[in-house]
Amino acid sequence: MIADSSLPRDRSATHCRYAVERLADPATIRQLLAGERAYGAYALGQLSPELFAASQWWLAQGDGTQAIVVHSHGGLGRAMFIVGDAEAAEAVLALHPGPRFSFASFRMEHKPIVRRHFHLIRDQLMLRMAVTGDRFRPAQGEAIRLRGRDVNRINRLYSREDGSTSYTSRHIEEGVYYGVLAQGKLVSIAGTHVASPAEGVAVVGNVFTHPNYRGSGLATIATSAVTDHLLEECPLVVLTVETTNREAVHLYDRLGYQPECTLIETPVIRKEPLGLMSWGRRLIASWRGRSQRREVVVR
DSSP: OOOOSSSSOTTTSSEEEEEEEEOOOHHHHHHTGGGGTTTTHHHTTTTTTHHTOOOOEEEETTEEEEEEEEOSSSSSSSSEEEEHHHHHHHHHHHHHOOOSSSEEEGGGGHHHHHHHHHEESOOOOEEEEOOOTTTTTOOOSOEEEOOOGHHHHHHHHHHHHHOOOOOOOOHHHHSSSEEEEEEEEEEEEEEEEEETTTTTTEEEEEEEEEETTTTTTTHHHHHHHOOOOOOOOOOOOEEEEEETTTTHHHHHHHTOOOEEEEEEEEEEEESSSSSHHHHHHHHHHHTTTTTSSSSSEEO
């Protein structure tokens, strides 16, 4: 389990040394995230064999604290996830900030250290909600399972407000997507960010309803269908909603979802375009930790 960031530190020390290493054993990672399954559901999903090879897991330990930073490239695209002590996470980001463009998930206490390395595109506090089979209350209404052959009308629906989208048939086939039809037209949809039966977790996302059909409960029906499908193989299903979107929170509450934690989810752009400074820091950290076969950061 990740160490509590509230643990006391030795304030008499001028500097703190953090040992940074790459994690390569899913079992070790799983144990470290055991107490963060709802918050870390997307990251846990990256432990699936087909996704693990496309992710990098970094652990920093020092001063009685630790943190994990994950850079993943599978599924729907590049993503970064942070859990644990903020200063320990900073030790990782100083060396391994990841790709130039990414989608980041982190707690509020991580925000200052993320801002040192990235431009944040939005700054909206989100609510992570979770449901299990014993709490789930399905909605009444009909939704259909969407497949890869439906990708054109799926993209047309998603592009109604936010411009063009580029879901592929593979995205739809590998995920779980359900839609609601009105007069034969797809007007509401819900899907997944990741689903991992092996890890027992899934993340619902991409919930969207055509503007002309909002307020009639169609998103509830689509989300319910996706959740019901996922719970057959994943004991824990989570989603994220803006804390200020009380209507959506109420919608998910009616399905049995309960609040777990708050977090920030935002696209980020790395401030250092070429990565030369982090490369230099890695050289120094590798030399400093050469006897341990780790990178050592002094802060």
